[in-house]
Amino acid sequence: MEDKTVCIEFTINREKKALQIPSRMSALTVIRDILGLTGTKEGCGVGECGACTIEVDGQAINSCLMFGAQLDGCNVLTVEGLEKEGQLHRIQKAFLDNHAVQCGFCTPGILMSTHALFEENANPDDEEITKAIAGNICRCTGYQQIFASIKDACSTKTGNG
Amino acid sequence: MNYITPDNLKDALNFLACHGEDTEIVAGGTDVMIDLRAGKLEQKKNLLDIRNLAELKGIDFKDEKLFIGAGVTLTEINRSDTIKKYAPALVKCSTTFAGRQIRNRATIGGNVAHSSPCGDTIPPLVIHEAVALIANKTGEKLIPVEAIASGPYQSSLSKDSIIVKFILKPCRANFTDFQKIGRRKELAVSRMSMAIMADKDEQGRISFIRVSLGACTPIPQRMDEVEQFLMGKIPTQDLIWDAGKILAEKMAGVTGRRASSVYKEPAVQGLFMRILYPVVL
Numbered sequence A: 001m002e003d004k005t006v007c008i009e010f011t012i013n014r015e016k017k018a019l020q021i022p023s024r025m026s027a028l029t030v031i032r033d034i035l036g037l038t039g040t041k042e043g044c045g046v047g048e049c050g051a052c053t054i055e056v057d058g059q060a061i062n063s064c065l066m067f068g069a070q071l072d073g074c075n076v077l078t079v080e081g082l083e084k085e086g087q088l089h090r091i092q093k094a095f096l097d098n099h100a101v102q103c104g105f106c107t108p109g110i111l112m113s114t115h116a117l118f119e120e121n122a123n124p125d126d127e128e129i130t131k132a133i134a135g136n137i138c139r140c141t142g143y144q145q146i147f148a149s150i151k152d153a154c155s156t157k158t159g160n161g
Numbered sequence B: 001m002n003y004i005t006p007d008n009l010k011d012a013l014n015f016l017a018c019h020g021e022d023t024e025i026v027a028g029g030t031d032v033m034i035d036l037r038a039g040k041l042e043q044k045k046n047l048l049d050i051r052n053l054a055e056l057k058g059i060d061f062k063d064e065k066l067f068i069g070a071g072v073t074l075t076e077i078n079r080s081d082t083i084k085k086y087a088p089a090l091v092k093c094s095t096t097f098a099g100r101q102i103r104n105r106a107t108i109g110g111n112v113a114h115s116s117p118c119g120d121t122i123p124p125l126v127i128h129e130a131v132a133l134i135a136n137k138t139g140e141k142l143i144p145v146e147a148i149a150s151g152p153y154q155s156s157l158s159k160d161s162i163i164v165k166f167i168l169k170p171c172r173a174n175f176t177d178f179q180k181i182g183r184r185k186e187l188a189v190s191r192m193s194m195a196i197m198a199d200k201d202e203q204g205r206i207s208f209i210r211v212s213l214g215a216c217t218p219i220p221q222r223m224d225e226v227e228q229f230l231m232g233k234i235p236t237q238d239l240i241w242d243a244g245k246i247l248a249e250k251m252a253g254v255t256g257r258r259a260s261s262v263y264k265e266p267a268v269q270g271l272f273m274r275i276l277y278p279v280v281l
Ligand SMILES: Cc1cc2nc3c(=O)[nH]c(=O)nc-3n(C[C@@H](O)[C@@H](O)[C@H](O)COP(=O)(O)OP(=O)(O)OC[C@H]3O[C@@H](n4cnc5c(N)ncnc54)[C@H](O)[C@@H]3O)c2cc1C
Pocket: A046, A047, A048, B024, B025, B026, B027, B028, B029, B030, B031, B032, B033, B034, B050, B056, B070, B071, B096, B097, B098, B099, B102, B105, B106, B107, B108, B109, B110, B111, B112, B113, B114, B116, B118, B119, B120, B121, B157, B161, B162, B163, B164, B187, B188, B189, B190
């Protein structure tokens, strides 16, 4: 079936974009292949790993399960947008300080799930943290350092955000 | 493929009246995306995005009925005080439904319309005797939620129609719960799910009971035999065990005995015991 195109306008990492995209292209492909923002990863492509997590209107979502066309009118944040004026976000700093990155494939998605959690709740308890990152799989770290980083980011006030 | 985003229900229904056969409705898209990737939508010419249809949004309690828009997401269900008050089993189901990212997009209407045997919202809807308000160009009708799935992944909805909302009888029982068994704790697709609502009279006899089973039967359904067996009886441990046995037999009767029955029958009985244990005297 031949794909028609669809026009979308949205804000991504504080920048306005107007694009014409194939109608069934995923939001993930729009972000990676059209906009060149390759920080967002494709792991499973079917909603199970969370590597493709981005924030849409303040909520963490799997960009592999969303149509690019559904981005129309939305406010999108990807891992590239966490840094502001050369300053890492405090969540990113905490991940570095606590050695929460090994191969790094899961990291952008977990950073975005954490960011969305903090948008809702600046001081989540352990269970809320576990729930917020349950949709993100990490094959390397065993989650201990990731969890420690998130706890750390709750209490630090340094960095932007 | 065309991607269309109508502004209102009327335009959407007019479009479906002409192009329903070739069109796939997109709500959150979490099932549609996967079906598309799997090549199941090759014959479709249009994707119809229903996000702007105001009629599909919102949660309301009016005239002793609970209304839940088909476009309400699992996250919205999870956070709704109204649903917590009038349909707590549905809120319970939303806490174990996929991961946060999917709950933020997945809608209750999409979950029911997809007719997956493991649609977790269906057993909680069924114990509330929920009906769906279905609209097409010519009008509206009410269909019980149980009648929407005609088989695994097969919906009885005609291609020109949209589920607008669900209408539930509010919870009047003191005890209600939803539990599921999956392969792992988080993000597990249900192997078995169960929603129960129960109440007792002053003498401690069961005066009200609704039992609905999902995932392990081809379509989620209410278990009338078990309800009838328990009505008017004092719930002892032995009685609940016997009722669980009836439930397991009913399940085996619906699905036909297979290799997995060896574990499924005791599992369904065990899950039933676990849920109803707080009601035992
Ligand atoms: C990793 C993963 C984990 C999951 N875990 C669970 C789980 O634990 N429990 C569970 O129950 N499900 C689970 N699901 C499936 C769940 O995400 C979907 O069933 C979801 O609820 C569908 O809603 P949607 O809005 O995304 O629907 P869509 O994908 O947009 O649509 C689904 C189907 O319903 C039709 N449709 C949608 N809305 C309407 C309407 N208003 N009227 C008529 N037809 C309509 C569409 O045409 C389509 O055929 C999981 C999925 C994934 C990928």
